[in-house]
Amino acid sequence: MAGKRHWFVPDAFLPAESTGGFASHEAACLLNVGDRDAHVRFTFYFEDRDPLGPVDLVLGARRTWHVRLDDPAALGGLELPRGVPYAYEVESDEPVVLQHSRLDTSGGYSLFTSLAYGE
Amino acid sequence: MAGKRHWFVPDAFLPAESTGGFASHEAACLLNVGDRDAHVRFTFYFEDRDPLGPVDLVLGARRTWHVRLDDPAALGGLELPRGVPYAYEVESDEPVVLQHSRLDTSGGYSLFTSLAYGE
Amino acid sequence: MAGKRHWFVPDAFLPAESTGGFASHEAACLLNVGDRDAHVRFTFYFEDRDPLGPVDLVLGARRTWHVRLDDPAALGGLELPRGVPYAYEVESDEPVVLQHSRLDTSGGYSLFTSLAYGE
Amino acid sequence: MAGKRHWFVPDAFLPAESTGGFASHEAACLLNVGDRDAHVRFTFYFEDRDPLGPVDLVLGARRTWHVRLDDPAALGGLELPRGVPYAYEVESDEPVVLQHSRLDTSGGYSLFTSLAYGE
Numbered sequence: 001m002a003g004k005r006h007w008f009v010p011d012a013f014l015p016a017e018s019t020g021g022f023a024s025h026e027a028a029c030l031l032n033v034g035d036r037d038a039h040v041r042f043t044f045y046f047e048d049r050d051p052l053g054p055v056d057l058v059l060g061a062r063r064t065w066h067v068r069l070d071d072p073a074a075l076g077g078l079e080l081p082r083g084v085p086y087a088y089e090v091e092s093d094e095p096v097v098l099q100h101s102r103l104d105t106s107g108g109y110s111l112f113t114s115l116a117y118g119e
Numbered sequence: 120m121a122g123k124r125h126w127f128v129p130d131a132f133l134p135a136e137s138t139g140g141f142a143s144h145e146a147a148c149l150l151n152v153g154d155r156d157a158h159v160r161f162t163f164y165f166e167d168r169d170p171l172g173p174v175d176l177v178l179g180a181r182r183t184w185h186v187r188l189d190d191p192a193a194l195g196g197l198e199l200p201r202g203v204p205y206a207y208e209v210e211s212d213e214p215v216v217l218q219h220s221r222l223d224t225s226g227g228y229s230l231f232t233s234l235a236y237g238e
Numbered sequence: 239m240a241g242k243r244h245w246f247v248p249d250a251f252l253p254a255e256s257t258g259g260f261a262s263h264e265a266a267c268l269l270n271v272g273d274r275d276a277h278v279r280f281t282f283y284f285e286d287r288d289p290l291g292p293v294d295l296v297l298g299a300r301r302t303w304h305v306r307l308d309d310p311a312a313l314g315g316l317e318l319p320r321g322v323p324y325a326y327e328v329e330s331d332e333p334v335v336l337q338h339s340r341l342d343t344s345g346g347y348s349l350f351t352s353l354a355y356g357e
Numbered sequence: 358m359a360g361k362r363h364w365f366v367p368d369a370f371l372p373a374e375s376t377g378g379f380a381s382h383e384a385a386c387l388l389n390v391g392d393r394d395a396h397v398r399f400t401f402y403f404e405d406r407d408p409l410g411p412v413d414l415v416l417g418a419r420r421t422w423h424v425r426l427d428d429p430a431a432l433g434g435l436e437l438p439r440g441v442p443y444a445y446e447v448e449s450d451e452p453v454v455l456q457h458s459r460l461d462t463s464g465g466y467s468l469f470t471s472l473a474y475g476e
Contacts, residue, residue: 001476002446003365008122010183010218011148011232022464029368031402031444045150045183064367064402064444087150087183089121097474099367107141108228109465110348113368115474117216117234119120127241129302129337130267130351164269164302206269206302208240226260227347229467236335236353238239246360248421248456249386249470283388283421325388325421327359345379346466355454355472357358 002033003095004118009088011114012044014070016083017106024106025070028090029099032059038094044080045087052078059096090116121152122214123237128207130233131163133189135202136225143225144189147209148218151178157213163199164206171197178215209235240271241333242356247326249352250282252308254321255344262344263308266328267337270297276332282318283325290316297334328354359390360452361475366445368471369401371427373440374463381463382427385447386456389416395451401437402444409435416453447473 015024032038037060043053055075059065069088072079080086090098098116103109134143151157156179162172174194178184191198199205209217217235222228253262270276275298281291293313297303310317318324328336336354341347372381389395394417400410412432416422426445429436437443447455455473460466 002363003474006121008150008152008216010150010216011146011185011220013185020464027368027442029442029444031365031367031446033365033400033402033446043152045152045181047182047184051181062402062408063404064442065404066368066370066442085146085148085183085185087148089150089152097365097367099471099474101368101469102230102232104228104230105464106228107139107224109461109463109467110228110230111459111461111467111469112220112230112232112350113459113469113471114218114232114234114352115471117122117218117237118474119122125240127269127271127335129269129335130265130304130339132304162271164271164300166301166303170300204265204267204302204304206267208269208271221349221351223347223349225347226258226343229347229349231339231349231351231469233337233351233353233471236241236337236356238241244359246388246390246454248388248454249384249423249458251423281390283390283419285420285422289419323384323386323421323423325386327388327390340468340470342466342468344466345377345462348466348468350458350468350470352456352470352472355360355456355475357360 001095003097005092006119007090007098007116009100009116012086014082015104015106019105022105024104026102027066029066030059031064031097034094035061036094037061038092038096040092043089120214122216124211125238126209126217126235128219128235131205133201134223134225138224141224143223145221146185148185149178150183150216153213154180155213156180157211157215159211162208239333241335243330244357245328245336245354247338247354250324252320253342253344257343260343262342264340266305268297269302269335272332273299275299276330276334278330281327358452360454362449363476364447364455364473366457366473369443371439372461372463376462379462381461383459384423386423387416388421388454391451392418394418395449395453397449400446
């Protein structure tokens with residue numbers, strides 16, 4: 001094994017504001033060190049509405065993909081709302097690893113990151 | 120399973136100061152991807168006094184909740200002290216995932232986050 | 239169980255500089271939700287010299303302690319060098335949880351945190 | 358055991374820009390608390406090209422090493438591209454612990470860190 005097939009990120013949020021010419025954004029950073037492409041499925045959860053998705057992506061063998069969550073083109077056309085707390089789940093047919101990061105420039109320039117929770 | 124029932128966050132702290140119009144705060148970000156509501160119980164630990172709580176909340180099925188720890192209304196009326204190191208534990212009757220985040224604007228604009236420790 | 243007895247933090251560093259009146263520092267945030275005091279032992283590792291320690295501390299039952307690593311008084315008199323990469327290990331006779339955080343004000347105001355690796 | 362032999366970091370990125378006299382950089386922070394040197398092998402993954410490496414390093418017994426990923430001298434001459442999303446894998450013959458950190462000064466002064474995913 002080189003990873004897990006089920007990952008969870010509880011703290012996702014696309015800030016509504018950006019400053020300094022740096023767009024606030026988030027990335028779901030996936031790594032597939034295996035020899036087979038991974039078919040990954042995203043589901044997005046909210047506080048007060050039903051989940052959105054699934055969004056199905058293909059992560060190549062021996063590749064990483066830092067999926068921009070603010071970019072509908074990266075999510076099969078899905079536009080996530082800005083300024084709204086959300087969370088997401090990633091299911092994969094091959095073992096992968098997921099780390100979630102945010103750049104928030106609402107009031108400065110601040111990055112954060114965490115490994116997702118995997119099973 | 121899709122998560123765990125017992126989570127721990129050792130580094131919690133509500134900064135006493137805020138600048139730039141951004142309120143320093145923390146959030147306990149919970150995710151419940153299951154089909155049943157989760158009953159979650161928070162207990163808060165301190166360096167030099169007995170724990171506070173329990174605070175009992177209900178996290179809906181297939182929902183996330185970014186629980187604002189600086190908001191007594193989110194915690195059944197409990198007001199956590201600012202400027203004091205604390206920690207917390209979350210117990211749940213259903214599997215959930217917990218990630219803890221802080222925005223500290225005391226001296227700038229800085230975010231941090233970590234997955235909690237789950238069992 | 240409510241934690242583990244052996245924890246590791248690879249990325250520790252006490253910045254040599256501070257600005258804005260905010261002292262750059264690190265904290266080893268421990269949580270003991272159990273009913274017995276925990277006896278914890280710190281060992282500090284470096285890139286080019288032998289380890290320092292042990293430093294033995296007592297973490298009360300049902301208490302957290304955000305141990306300031308820049309404060310010799312918190313570490314039984316041990317003064318860790320500033321501006322030097324280090325790492326540390328914590329061994330405990332009771333299950334505890336460890337999270338490591340840094341405030342770096344060398345060139346701004348930036349926090350980071352991560353759960354330690356536990357066994 | 359005191360660590361694992363296989364680690365993964367999905368979110369790596371060497372910012373192309375730096376400000377304030379602080380070089381944007383990343384570090385792969387390794388800790389070996391054991392009594393034997395660890396032979397560690399890095400492989401670097403990208404979004405649109407084949408992996409780079411291996412890069413073989415020796416981490417001394419009872420030592421930490423905060424390997425600067427922007428420094429070809431630390432990576433046996435390998436110069437990683439700046440401004441390009443990447444990821445990496447570390448394999449070791451001895452148990453070690455890996456934590457990944459970034460300083461990004463492109464638009465401010467921001468640190469982030471996460472424990473790597475280990476197996």
